[in-house]
Amino acid sequence: MLRILLILTIGMAVQATAQDFNLQVEKMNGIVYIDGVDLGKKLKMNMAWQSEAGILQIGNSYWALGSSWVNLKDTNFLLQTAVQSKISSKQSFWLPLPSSLRIFEKLLNRPIEYDSATAKIYSKPTKDLWSVNLDSKENGEVVELKLSKPFVTETFFTKPNYLLRISGLVIDSAMFSDLAKKSSMISRVIPIQNKQSVQITLVIKDNCEGVELVKKDEGKTLQVVLRKKHYEAKAQTSSSSAAQASGSKKIKTIVLDPGHGGKDPGAIGHNSLKEKEVVLSVGLKLKSKLEEKGFTVKMTRDSDEFIELAKRPKMASDWGGDLFLSLHCNAIDGKERQLRTEGFTFYILRAGGSEEDKAIARRENQAIVLESDKKGKTEISPAEWIILDNQLALYAEKSALLAGYLVESFDGGSIKKMRKGASQAGFMVLVGAYMPAVLAELGFITHPSDATYMSTEKGQNEIAENLAKAIVNFSK
Numbered sequence: 001m002l003r004i005l006l007i008l009t010i011g012m013a014v015q016a017t018a019q020d021f022n023l024q025v026e027k028m029n030g031i032v033y034i035d036g037v038d039l040g041k042k043l044k045m046n047m048a049w050q051s052e053a054g055i056l057q058i059g060n061s062y063w064a065l066g067s068s069w070v071n072l073k074d075t076n077f078l079l080q081t082a083v084q085s086k087i088s089s090k091q092s093f094w095l096p097l098p099s100s101l102r103i104f105e106k107l108l109n110r111p112i113e114y115d116s117a118t119a120k121i122y123s124k125p126t127k128d129l130w131s132v133n134l135d136s137k138e139n140g141e142v143v144e145l146k147l148s149k150p151f152v153t154e155t156f157f158t159k160p161n162y163l164l165r166i167s168g169l170v171i172d173s174a175m176f177s178d179l180a181k182k183s184s185m186i187s188r189v190i191p192i193q194n195k196q197s198v199q200i201t202l203v204i205k206d207n208c209e210g211v212e213l214v215k216k217d218e219g220k221t222l223q224v225v226l227r228k229k230h231y232e233a234k235a236q237t238s239s240s241s242a243a244q245a246s247g248s249k250k251i252k253t254i255v256l257d258p259g260h261g262g263k264d265p266g267a268i269g270h271n272s273l274k275e276k277e278v279v280l281s282v283g284l285k286l287k288s289k290l291e292e293k294g295f296t297v298k299m300t301r302d303s304d305e306f307i308e309l310a311k312r313p314k315m316a317s318d319w320g321g322d323l324f325l326s327l328h329c330n331a332i333d334g335k336e337r338q339l340r341t342e343g344f345t346f347y348i349l350r351a352g353g354s355e356e357d358k359a360i361a362r363r364e365n366q367a368i369v370l371e372s373d374k375k376g377k378t379e380i381s382p383a384e385w386i387i388l389d390n391q392l393a394l395y396a397e398k399s400a401l402l403a404g405y406l407v408e409s410f411d412g413g414s415i416k417k418m419r420k421g422a423s424q425a426g427f428m429v430l431v432g433a434y435m436p437a438v439l440a441e442l443g444f445i446t447h448p449s450d451a452t453y454m455s456t457e458k459g460q461n462e463i464a465e466n467l468a469k470a471i472v473n474f475s476k
């Protein structure tokens with residue numbers, strides 16, 4: 001009888017346990033057998049055996065004396081030879097190597113190797129996932145996965161579940177067992193090993209504001225970055241309203257996006273009033289009001305120039321914007337309808353919406369037709385909505401909150417509230433704004449009194465004042 005060593009290394013960083021096993025091994029007719037009961041015990045697996053019937057149960061697997069078949073979760077696997085017993089011991093189930101190790105791999109979900117030269121069994125967590133680490137920072141947490149090489153990843157976030165799918169990776173789920181315990185922002189970690197990929201679901205707690213996957217080290221390091229909600233830097237002790245509005249919280253940089261511009265006049269309304277001129281003028285007024293309150297304000301355009309729809313939210317993201325506000329004027333066809341259709345509406349990006357809302361989104365998306373290489377598609381496709389899931393899950397709630405403040409601020413003013421004052425539709429200009437984002441239809445440029453109000457200095461100042469008030473309230 002020779003003794004061999006089974007080395008178990010579970011979770012290198014999260015759970016650094018290395019165990020050595022002295023296992024009993026028998027050589028019969030040139031085949032090496034391992035003591036199944038011994039191995040099961042050392043691996044702390046649930047076990048039961050019926051010596052009379054000659055059945056050994058390890059986890060979900062059933063081994064029978066004299067049989068080469070092993071049943072695992074209703075599937076039969078063939079060993080290279082039958083399970084043997086020794087007359088000296090009634091509780092002995094000798095399992096042939098190496099085929100029995102393939103069953104244990106399925107049971108444990110990790111590779112197990114037998115090295116005949118050294119007569120050792122190696123059970124490594126995985127060849128490709130080297131470590132799982134949790135790093136707690138003041139403003140959040142970082143879950144870091146070290147990999148042997150870059151892998152293709154996909155992420156999905158539907159609150160509260162953040163799913164990271166890594167194609168082609170095999171993991172040892174034990175490496176994730178301590179993660180939730182150590183984290184203050186993750187309530188559960190569910191790693192699921194599939195044939196083609198591993199899916200790691202993090203169930204995120206309420207104190208988490210957003211999750212982001214960052215790749216480093218040429219993709220060999222994956223960092224899941226969890227941002228803490230309502231994080232306030234300790235240095236913020238100033239009580240001035242300007243500091244409160246800007247420095248304090250999450251809202252610091254505001255991106256204003258006056259719609260249309262250049263060759264795209266937007267809607268042409270009452271008295272030939274151009275949408276692109278109204279929104280630029282309101283935008284510039286709003287900019288100075290917000291700057292007075294201490295915010296940093298960026299504008300996608302501050303002159304009469306044409307900017308592609310998709311570029312606008314991208315500029316906002318590149319600037320590290322905390323809030324995106326796209327300014328527009330509504331419009332409608334037909335003299336009759338023009339006279340009776342008025343009011344403001346604040347829109348957030350979301351699938352669905354009424355036919356009326358969809359029509360408004362299509363009109364605003366028309367600008368894309370003027371873009372040189374586009375084919376004039378003015379609606380977001382179902383496939384695109386699926387890809388947008390992440391952005392929507394992260395920011396739809398906050399965007400809706402911002403829209404709520406805007407409605408509150410405008411309600412009872414010179415321009416009437418249209419229906420509920422806030423709605424949702426597929427506005428392309430909001431796609432890719434990774435921040436709370438709202439599109440404002442300030443009023444109907446085709447309605448005589450809305451248009452007149454929006455064209456005057458006084459009206460534009462009031463509109464800018466109302467917008468600023470809502471943003472300040474939202475940022476509190």
Ligand SMILES: [Zn+2]
Nearest residue numbers: 259266328329
């Ligand atoms: Zn517009």
